[in-house]
Amino acid sequence: MRCTERPEGVEVTFDPKAYLPDDLLDRIRERAPIHDRENTFPERDLEELRDAGYLRILVPAERGGAGLGLEQAAVLQQRLATAAPATALAINMHLVWTGVAKVFSDRGVPGMEFVQDGAARGEVFAFGISEGGNDLVLFGSDTAAVPQGDGYAFTGTKIFTSLAPVWTRLGLHGLDTTSPDAPKLVFAFIDRTDAVTTSDDWDTLGMRATQSRTTRLDGAVAASEHVVRRIDPGPSPDPIIFGIFSVFELLLASVYTGIARRALDLAVETVQKRTSKKTGLTYSQDPDIRWRIADMSLAYDALPPQIAALARDVDEQADNGARWFTLLSGTKHRAVVMAKHVVDEAILTAGGGSYFSSNELSRLYRDVLAGMFHPSDPESAHSTAASALLGPLEN
Structure with missing residues (x-):
């Protein structure tokens, strides 16, 4: 499969095999049934994908990435899923955040450059949005976001946290109900610290290798430079x-x-x-x-x-x-x-x-x-x- 990318109107050839070679895909495919059977995270898949530069495909070239667009990333994720769906789904969550950072930078919105720089260094970003019983999803949160100094402390429970054993930064949201302009939904990133507990509770019918475990937060702090957005709850054009x-x-x-x-x-x-x-x-x-x-x-x-x-x-x-x-x-x-x-x-x-x-x-x-x-x-x-x-x- 070949397709094109269109930077600044210039059409160039994009070859998915340059980012996911057949031999790499074969090794990932070979390991997939083992991780499914043993209910384990595909550590070696992640290591090889990181070494191949896959975690930074959506990071701009000037920040150390491949400079691909979402169109190309979608093709690559389809290709990866043919070998190991659970590996692809887990990596998806990292790519979501690098993709959001690209949406910001493409539109001249500052604030997520640290995500791009982190991905270029090999950091792994996980997605901490889902909460049990919260059908508002992006538009609300049961997680408390309490102002702490120049940042926020988050307390609550996130579910389906893919990449649970390996993430280095967790992107999440919570609700600030105490500030003078409250309520505000706060989107931010936290590091893995003692204030974060990951439960070993992922034993599912399928997609077992994602290891999308429950994550409990007890005052987990996001520094001010990692607070991306404070917006009103509910649907928003933000x-x-x-x-x-x-x-x-x-x-x-x-x-x-x-x-x-x-x-x-x-x-x-x-x-x-x-x-x-x-x-x-x-x-x-x-x-x-x-x-x-x-x-x-x-x-x-x-x-x-x-x-x-x-x-x-x-x-x-x-x-x-x-x-x-x-x-x-x-x-x-x-x-x-x-x-x-x-x-x-x-x-x-x-x-x-x-x-x-x-x-x-x-x-x-x-x-x-x-x-x-x-x-x-x-x-x-x-x-x-x-x-x-x-x-x-x-x-």
Whole structure:
């Protein structure tokens, strides 16, 4: 696969294999079933990806990165997910923050240069936004953000903290209810200190290698230079909201689209090898099997161009106005629905052997289920689309 990047209107060739070589991908793929079976974090994957410069792909060249755009990062995350979905999903959370920093710098908004510099040095940034029972997500928080000197101390519980064993900085939000201009949502970054406790509670159906453990904060301090934003709770046009939402949704869509690509490839490979006792022909010659394969392809083919187009809009600062949130949540929703459908069909196409836990399709079947739990969930995506078309619900 090749695509283009467009810095300042100049079209140049972008080769994903330059950032994710086949041999690196093969090693990551080989380790994926081990981490899934043993419920362990892929430390070696992270080490090799860091050495390859992958953690800084979205960092500008002048700050020590590769200078890629979100469009290219989305292609790379699809490629990584074909080898190890959980590794790709974990790395996603780091790339979200470097992507938000890029959204800021592209638009001339200061304050997140330390994220770019940290990523260039090899730091690992984790995503500490999700909270149990908080369906406001970005628009509210149950975590207390208390002013402390020039910074903030955060107390609360974050869930689904991917990269839990290895992160060096945690990007998070909390609610300041004590300042004169309160309430304010505070977005900031903390270091790993004794005020942060990571629970060893990640034992899930799928995506096991992400190690997205619960994180408890007890006065964890963010220095003033690492407080990125103080904004009013609720929907906001602030770049922190747009940056997180756009990068998060598109990179999530990329991971699940990558899972679908791998499932399709495995299904094609399997039916070309299996032979029917009834006809003496490979299953690739069976009309019903061919229909399933075609159906999978037709579903999959729609997503990579959608992701690329929206990611390019983010890179080029296109003005999609109020449509942004519908477009972004819709793309993520379609990607996970499509991926689950493709994996379901791949399982049926490949036959009973795929039901064994040692079969890669069995792992993909479990991994793909996680997509429905990430924001925007199906209810939120549909609500956003309905409000855009019909207006808000009447009181």
